[in-house]
Amino acid sequence: MADMIWLVPLIPLLSAIILMLGSAILPRLLIGLLGVGSVGLAALLTMLLGLEFLANPEPFQLSLWTWMQVGNFSPSIAFYFDGLTLVMMSVITGVGFLIHLFSTEFMEEDTSYARYFAYLNMFVAAMLVLVMADNLLLLYLGWEGVGVCSYLLVGFWYQDSANGQAARKAFVVTRIGDTAMALGLLLLFTELGTLDIQAMVGAANIEWQVGGTLPLIACLLLLGGAVGKSAQLPLHTWLPDAMAGPTPVSALIHAATMVTAGVYLIARTHGLFLLAPTAMMIVALVGLATLLMAAFTALMQTDIKRILAYSTISQIGYMFLALGVGAWTAGIFHLMTHAFFKALLFLGSGAIIHYLHHEHNIFKMGGLRTRMPVTFWSFMIGSAALAALPMTSGFFSKDQILLQAYQFSDIGPLLWFGGLLGALLTAIYSFRLVFVVFFGKANTEPEGDTGWRMAVPLITLCTLAMIGGYFIIPVADVFPVASGDHPAHWVEYVSISVPLLGVLLAYLIFQSRQLNVDRWVSSSVGQALRRFWLSGWGIDWLYDRAFVRPYYRISGLLKNEPIDAIYGLVVAINQTFNHWLVESQTGRMRWYVASMVLGLIVLLTLALQIPALQPTEGAS
Amino acid sequence: MNMSEMTALMPILMLSLTAVVLMIQASIKRDQAVAWWITAAGLLLSLWGAGYARDFVQPVTVLLVVDDWGLFFTTLILMASLVTLILSKESFSPEGERKEEYYLLLVLSVLGAVILIQSSHMASLLLGMELMGVALYGMIAFPEKGELPLEAAIKYLVLSACASVMLLFGFALIYAATGDLTFAGIGAKAGEAYAREPVLLMAGSAMILAGLGFKLSVVPFHMWTPDVYQGAPTPVTGFLATVSKGAVFIALTRFFIEGQLYQYSSLIFALSAVAIASMLVGNWLALQQQNIKRLLAYSSIAHFGYLLLVLIALSMAIDADTNRLIGEAITYYLAAYIVTTLAAFTVVATLAGEDDSLSMIGAFDGLFWRNPLQASVLTVAMLSFAGIPLTAGFIGKFYLMTVAIQSQLWVLMGALVLGSAIAIYYYLRIIFAMSKIPPASIKLGSQGDINKGPRVEFGPQDLLAALLMLLVLLLGSWPQPFIAFAGSL
Amino acid sequence: MEGLNIPLNHILLVSSLLFSIGMLGLMIRRNIIFILMSLEVMLNSAALAFVAAGAHWGQPDGQVIFMLILTVAAAEVAVGLGLVLQVQRRFKTLDMDSANRMRG
């Protein structure tokens, strides 16, 4: 079984290729079957692998062929399989399968059905390669692969150049991170002589000591990559725009899998980060800052998908926080649960958008509780998990994170408090969403409720979002065990109660309206803050001014090749000489004589001025 | 003057004989065809003579010296004259124009050139040059109608006479300084003469350089060149560009070496100045030129600038090896230049005839598709001028550069490179014009539908052109035999 | 002939003077006839120089060259005058400045 592991990414890849080549001829049904079936098959294989692995938890490595061999640089196309890989693979294939299924209904009317599934399958393949890679170069291949697929899918409806804009933004911004990461790879290889993750970490632990400069630089470069892919500060701006893509895509790529790649990368290379405490501190702070920034922004959004997008950013912030404080397991655990409930929420929103004539503004919705029950319940559960209400999956993961954050060195309590504030906001904005969309009076009439191909995934994810918290992820021997001792009990109580408080607030403000905030909001300060948060803390604006426009301007200035001016000058000089000399050819004989006389005089002077007899030398 | 000396002078004698015969023939019965054949026969005879004389190389009196080198160039020049002869017959034959005298003049001019080549004495040099020149005036002015030939002739006459006087005066001064008229003698006595009368000697040499420089049309004695090239009948232009210039350069070289002028740094300095000026000015003048004859005139200025480099190198001559190299360089470059120029003028003569408007580059548009042969010949010629590999011109330039490097003439080398770089532009312009596809044929998408300008049937001059092209390519692609031969001179 | 040996340089000076005069003529005269005459002057200046040099070295060569120069001069002028006739016939003028069809 284990040596069949390469089939897992291969199957979706093959189906992607078939779909591309046969896009014109294949019947719709077959396309659907291929697209969903391939991922389903991959999921099945993963399950089998998982069972086998749980039977005897021995990480193994499978090398297919040497990619390239130059001097001592010989990365190979090889897969590494351990608990962490298993978790990631299950999430990707499992959630991926559900989302594919969902898509068959969601994309029903779309003309380029085949292209959609081709891209989606290709994405799954690339993502699998990313998590299964045994060395960083192969990981980078998957890393870029998912990037391109995300680009293709965000810009799926290419006729609208706004989508293209969003897609390019997504790709370029992440590419910035990727470049940092690539440099990191270069550094790691140059210093440690290999890119095989296990060997590399081993070498690092031998050659580098904790707190050195090199590990710090290396980790920061890797972090750059992670920050780009996982949409953390300062490279998060692409994710909200990426919502331009079809909603299932947002669910799969921009909620469940790709955006968590950064988390995976750091978790995978935690051996390095342990050598660079400073780097870990930075990771934690980045996480914290991001989660707060995003939470505040989410509070103000009116576009249902943007709300979810910012909440994704914020949730990944939690994961980074976890990684930063060394709560590896908690981080990955949250990754998984988040995958469940965020996918659920996105799919739910997808259903709404699908049946509400592509309406995105939550204030144009409302009262959907009765009309779309399935969707309503999935949203309820999803939001509950997102808000980390007790007993939901989100609760378990987030709780662990907060507790371990509290224990983290001296600034622990600070981090904990920040996380708590975030949790409060999360509860508020998620239930704001629920109340506004599903309660109150209906503004738009939906065209019925979800069909089975949408219902099944929703329901499945509901259950996962509920019970996901009871799973035990088999990463025990991947990560060092976290300190066992627990903080004071009041900390735990507070952590539990805060989300409930948030829900209550949301209820009072948006549902029963007993708590009237209009006065604050309408106040000038309120307005300013509102605009500020709505615009995502004006970071987009800032980047536009600081980078985008200057680039356009510079490029525009250079467009017509200033360098050529130099050569133009040379030409001009020659032309001038040509002009003068041609002028001198007057055709008048006397003038010609004059020139001869002049020449004669010059010759005479030259000949007479240097009266030095050279020593005679051999003549021919 | 014994028998063997007579034999050594075979070429000269043959030419003189031809001249006499021509005159007699003209006095008996004027007939162009006959005159033409006589001339041809005469030239061939003297060619044979030149070959024959190779076994009798020796100085003949103090006036002439017959050596392999001179004989080789005699041969070359005679061939060039043959080309001119053929072209003259084919190209410019305005109806009812009598050309017997023209052939006579041609023969006389060649005679002058040969004497010039073999001269080792001021008198013979003077005679040769004047004979050649005076005959040329006639040839240039020969066409009866059209003003350009006449203008060209009168300009050339006055200016070249002026130049000759400079030359003469120079000789006079040198004679006054050294008291000898033979090149060798001058060389021998120059040393003490310099000690006694440096001014006379230097001034004299300078004026000689000026005089010969005019004939070679190097800056600043170049101004006549374009006008004369343009105005003269194309075959005559070709003759002027090859025979006259070649002969003069040989004479200059002889005087330069025998008279050991290369010893005087001041002269070398002056000569370098002239050379550099010619390299640059010539090319600059040619850049935008639209009349192909004028363009060739300008390019010839540059080319003789390049060639002067070799004479300058003599002063630096370090070892026998280098001197051999220099000798070869002169021989090869001149030969290559003459062949290439002939090829070019053959094409121009064939296509443009005497119609000045037809010698505009514009008239050559799309020539490739009208007359592939002539177009390819001109292309090859241009590439050879530009010094692109596989053509004679390249090997020539290769030689010059090698010489320059061997004798470390960096400045001249720089000028040479710069000049060549500039030159590419205008040679390419001609090629570009010829390769234009007339829009008509693009639509039709096939050839053969453009016939503007005279479509020439395959005639002797096409054959001639083809031969010359092959020669250029041969010299360029398989130079070893010729190099060996040049080395043997 | 005693008492009549003028130093060479003086004669050369004279002849170069002649030379310069001729050249000046070439430069300032526009009438072709005068131009030809200036040429003659120049030729003779050279000839004079030769004769003088010959005398100075006590050689006949000087005079020989002088003869040659005379011939050359004759030839030049003969052709020259021939051309002058043509010029007169075609340009209807002897002003050389008007003969500049070709330039550039």
Add this chain to the structure above:
Amino acid sequence: MVMINLILILLVGGVLAMLSERAGENMPRRVALTVVLLDIIYLLSHLSGMADLTQLQAPMPDDPSTWLMHFKAQWIPAFGISIEFALDGVSLLMVMLTLVLGAIAISSSWTDVMAKRGFFEANLLWTLAGVLGVFMALDLFLFFLFWEVMLIPMYFMIAIWGHENRGYAAMKFFIFTQASGLLMLVATLGLVAVNHSATGQWSFSYFDLLNTPMAEQTAHWLMLGFFIAFVVKLPAFPFHTWLPDAHTQAPTAGSVILAGILLKTGAYGLIRFAVPLFPEAALDFSFTAMALGAAGVVYGAVLAFSQTDFKRLVAYSSVSHMGFVLLGVYAWNELALQGAVMQMVAHGFSTAALFMIAGSLQERLHTRDMREMGGLWQQMPRMGAVAMFFVVASLGLPGLGNFVAEFLVLLGLFQVNPWMTAVAALGLITGAIYSLILMQRSFQGEPNAKLEGHSLTDFGRREMLTMAVMMVALIGLGLYPQPVLDMAQPVLQSLLEMTSVEIAP
């Protein structure tokens, strides 16, 4: 002899192609294609006879007998000039690339060229012949000869069949390369002269001229002569300005050859001559060279972004990519050199393909201006998909050839100069920017109003086949580059050893 035949086949084939026009409008391209395929077969048939190429023995750079093939015949003994060809792994790679791309170029000229097809195909074949000569000639005189002569047919291709501004472009191209070529000629002669004064005999043979002892100053000047000639051809910033014009104006096949092959001669020259002949000088010079390379990477990318002309954009992308080659060569360690060679091959395919797409677009829309395009995917999905593939290839997507190349270069460079690497890495970002804008402006976005009405035919069988060849090639290079690497490895290895010995004193 084999090598000479390779060239002769093409030369003669050219003549045949020209004559075959009489037989029919479409004969020339058929003939041309056959000739090139024949050449390929001929080459392969001779290679198959040899020891497994993946285990080439390391050729001693200065000992021809260890090379794959070697042929030497007197030509101009007076100067010790001989007709000397030799083949080792690197040149073999380049030769193969040349022939394959040659075939591709011919197929791209299938419907592109309308007038004087015979002469066109002839020029194409002659260019190929010249390039083969450049890649195989090991006598510096002969090398220079091919170097110059291959330009003439190329010049004709641009000047006769080019687009609106062909005269200017062709002239610029020719003068740039010729003028720089003159410098190389001077440098060559200088080198030969030095060797002459040292050994007392003339020789232009690479093998004799290697390890010529000379003064530091001399070495610097001579090296510069070669360097300039090669970087003009490469082209490297700031000598690149001829390239955008030439590429834009040339007919499709011309651009393919130009970008795919001719640029590589420059890189090849650097690896084969500029560095090994003057190791120390090259070492002292390497920083400048690398700086130029890095500058080129970024500059090319930035300019590419602002272009509105499809072909011009691709042309600037070439400048950017060639910057990597320059970096790779002057980092002068195995990783970087392998990267450079890899880049030469991979860029050959990716750019050639993009130019072919540009060509087909121009054929259909009669414009290269991307402001006239947009939303073409709808009408031409196949072309769009293909374009997307090559665009992501050129922005260096892992799994495709260009990535392997660029990564190796960066990896090698990092060991020499991390900061330079950081600058060059900017190329990855800017590369993404211009590549994607290319897709956006041409194939994505709202369908251009101007295109309403005329229906555009998508890629047909011939085009798809051609493209498929290149796609497969790129994927192969991307996932299993080993064959290529192995072919170059021994050569580069021994070059490194030799130069390091040189420098060690």
